[in-house]
Amino acid sequence: MAIDYSNITTIGFDADDTLWVNETYFREAEEEFGRLLEDYETRNTVDQELFKMEMRNLKLYGYGIKGFVLSMIESALELSGNKVSTQVLNRILEIGKEMIEHPLELLDGVEEVLRSLHGRYRLLVLTKGDLLDQERKLEKSGLLDYFHHVEVLSDKKPGNYLRLLEHLEIPPAEFLMVGNSLRSDVLPLEEIGAKAVHVPFHTTWAHEEVDPASHSNGHLTLGKLTELLNYV
Amino acid sequence: MAIDYSNITTIGFDADDTLWVNETYFREAEEEFGRLLEDYETRNTVDQELFKMEMRNLKLYGYGIKGFVLSMIESALELSGNKVSTQVLNRILEIGKEMIEHPLELLDGVEEVLRSLHGRYRLLVLTKGDLLDQERKLEKSGLLDYFHHVEVLSDKKPGNYLRLLEHLEIPPAEFLMVGNSLRSDVLPLEEIGAKAVHVPFHTTWAHEEVDPASHSNGHLTLGKLTELLNYV
Incomplete structure (x- = not known):
């Protein structure tokens, strides 16, 4: 059965290994x-x-x-x-x-996807890590104008997402997260009643790997980011 | 001439060396x-x-x-x-x-001041530094409930303040910042048309020191935080 994305108003993108190489x-x-x-x-x-x-x-x-x-x-x-x-x-x-100081390398299709979704959805960047580092990378990326809001989180647990969505007044049911990490970008979203699309990167840090038995099947997995445009 | 704080709706507090020792x-x-x-x-x-x-x-x-x-x-x-x-x-x-891992030491009168202002003003914490560190200190402080919003900034330049106030829909003229650093908590606020109160800490990092000639005189300097209650 196809997952229904018709009520989605806001799409959040992970940054490292989703928008650019990290x-x-x-x-x-x-x-x-x-x-x-x-x-x-x-x-x-x-x-x-x-x-x-x-x-x-x-x-x-x-x-x-x-x-x-x-x-x-x-x-x-x-x-x-x-x-x-x-x-x-x-x-x-x-x-x-x-x-x-590494130059930033955008992943394939990122600009195309953001250009297509911009205006139709409210777009967010939700990343974890070092505040200054992530701000610097966003600046270098030239993508800032596509985003309504950028948030650097200290972690990506269900509570971090819930607090942020509440602050931005976005009901979880209207929120779709897109990212490369099952542990950080997919599973916590399912837990709070939001949706998530998994776009794996070829390399995953061991810390971000999850026990396959813990996977829910309520999410879509895509081979590359541009395929997202077939669904939203 | 006394500075007029009657149109202030929102008060921002610096954290390190304003709310607690750092x-x-x-x-x-x-x-x-x-x-x-x-x-x-x-x-x-x-x-x-x-x-x-x-x-x-x-x-x-x-x-x-x-x-x-x-x-x-x-x-x-x-x-x-x-x-x-x-x-x-x-x-x-x-x-x-x-x-x-250092235990947190609140500065004198912090809790008293926040208790008195809470409800009468919208209270913010605006701090720079490491995201995780600052979140951890706020957690330890037990002060979170007093604040409407907490923002960790990568720097405290006029542009950082302007973007944040715009995001929170606070006109600069209605905003008062309270902090220990002339360079970070006072001068940039005057530059954007907001108000600032300086509460010096006994120790100032050399990086935060400013040329005395660059001081504007548009701000109040207090010997201790509790004196703020005489003005707002």
């Missing part, structure tokens, strides 16, 4: 981090330990590049038994700065 | 940082170089503890000619975590 740069950074520490541990162990460190620090640092860099530094000290060279530590700081 | 912890961290590096440079040089590093990184990292910690690490590597011990670097990471 996860790819984290993966490249992780790969270089692995090479920098290959004297101490295997690539696989380095990967695993860095991820564990990020999870341990997530409650303190939240999402974003700065917390990631702090976790890389802590992990480098730990994995090397405090033997890591200052050269490696300087390079880790530099990797972070390169990530922050 | 700068003190940065100063304590800087003092410990100076002691950690005393083998390499005088306290005074360490202080100056750390501040320069923060200013160099501000555009990339923005405000907040994580950027401060990254600048301390970079500064420690630089000041020591890459000779700093991993023990010192581990301690710097720990200082950052202690800052993030």
Whole structure:
């Protein structure tokens, strides 16, 4: 049975890996981090330990590049038994700065989709992560004029969405979220009675992966963003 | 001549060093940082170089503890000619975590002032810095119920205030900002035709200091927050 989108008035877009590339740069950074520490541990162990460190620090640092860099530094000290060279530590700081300054790459079809939906729906950007970083990326994207409102959330749990929709006076039943993360952009929306469309990116951060058994089937999954125009 | 506050409908409060202590912890961290590096440079040089590093990184990292910690690490590597011990670097990471987890200390009279104004004015919190950090502090403060809206801004320039007031549909002439920083909480408000009350905190970060010649005299300066109740 087709899902009915006829009562939707407002469409929210996730930003990282939905409007533009993001996860790819984290993966490249992780790969270089692995090479920098290959004297101490295997690539696989380095990967695993860095991820564990990020999870341990997530409650303190939240999402974003700065917390990631702090976790890389802590992990480098730990994995090397405090033997890591200052050269490696300087390079880790530099990797972070390169990530922050990385040119923005819009994903295919983003501009076309926003141009088509603009005026017919109220369009929002709902992203999590670092406030300054996300503002900078939106600025670079040239997409700001398409959006009625931009909100950077500290997390994307059902409560975060509910509070925001209430503040903007949007009934959840009239709201459709579009994003690449089942955990952040799809499941919490179903929980609050809104709709969601999943557009997977080729790379997903392990933290955003969910147990397949927890998937509801109340959402549409698309191969690419432009297919959204067949439904709304 | 007394300033007329009779048309004010909305009062915005800065958070750090206006509602609760903040700068003190940065100063304590800087003092410990100076002691950690005393083998390499005088306290005074360490202080100056750390501040320069923060200013160099501000555009990339923005405000907040994580950027401060990254600048301390970079500064420690630089000041020591890459000779700093991993023990010192581990301690710097720990200082950052202690800052993030520091218990919240409300400033004198805050609760009394908010209780008195609540219901008579629309109250906002307008703070800059790290989103997660500020949300966590507001949560800890127990003050959330007094506020109509909380906004974490990436900066407090006239344009940031203008966009927010427009979004909340508040005419600048009806808005009064209360805060400890002339640079962030007072001067930009005067520039956009709003009013501002300055309540200095005993410690001001050098970045927030302004050239005395740039002060307008259109604002009230109070010795403590409770005096605000004599005016509104």
